[in-house]
Amino acid sequence: MLTLTHVTKRFSGGVTAVNDVSLDLKAGVIGLLGPNGAGKTTLMQMVATITRPTDGQIEFQGVDILKEPETLRRQLGYLPQDFGVYDNLTAFEFLSYFAGLKGVTSRGRIDELLELVNLHTVARRPAAT
Numbered sequence: 267m268l269t270l271t272h273v274t275k276r277f278s279g280g281v282t283a284v285n286d287v288s289l290d291l292k293a294g295v296i297g298l299l300g301p302n303g304a305g306k307t308t309l310m311q312m313v314a315t316i317t318r319p320t321d322g323q324i325e326f327q328g329v330d331i332l333k334e335p336e337t338l339r340r341q342l343g344y345l346p347q348d349f350g351v352y353d354n355l356t357a358f359e360f361l362s363y364f365a366g367l368k369g370v371t372s373r374g375r376i377d378e379l380l381e382l383v384n385l386h387t388v389a390r391r392p393a394a395t
Contacts, residue, residue: 267290267291267292267293267325267326267327267328268289268290268291268313268325268326269289269290269291269323269324269325269326270287270288270289270313270322270323270324271288271322271323271324271325272286272287272288272321272322272323273286273287273309273319273323273324274286274319274320274321274322275305275308275309275317275319275320276313276343278318279339283308284305284308284309284312284319285305286322287305287322288307294306296382298310307346307363310344310346312324313338313342314338314339314342314344315331315332315335315339316340316344316357318332326338326341326383327357327393328344336368336369339367339368339369340368340369354392354393354394355378355392355393356389356390356391356392357385357388357389357390357391357393358376358377358380358389358390360393361376361379361380362376377389
C-alpha cells in the first residue's frame, strides 16, 4: 500500500505545485489524470523519491520513504513522459546512474547485464556514438 498524507510541494517564488494531497492506494492499476499544470508530474516525482515534498508524509508498505527511499526504489519503476538517453553518458554510466537509484552499487552486476545484451564491447563509449 502507498499512503500520502497531507503532501505539499512548494517551489521557490511561492509556487505551490501540489497542495495537501492525501491518498491511500492499494495494489492494482492506478490512473492519475488532470489538466496541464495540475501537479501530476510533481506528485509522481515525490512518490518516486526524485524530489522531496515541502510538507507531508509518504509511506510504502508502512515505511516512510522519505527516510528510507531504497525500500520503494527497489520495487518502483518510473518512466517520465520526456525521457531520453543522455548523449554524453556511456552505456555503463547510464546503467550505473539508474542502478544507483535502485540501490544497486555493484559494478560487476552492471558489467554482467551489458554482456547479456551484447553491449559490453561498446559500454564505455558515449551514447551519441
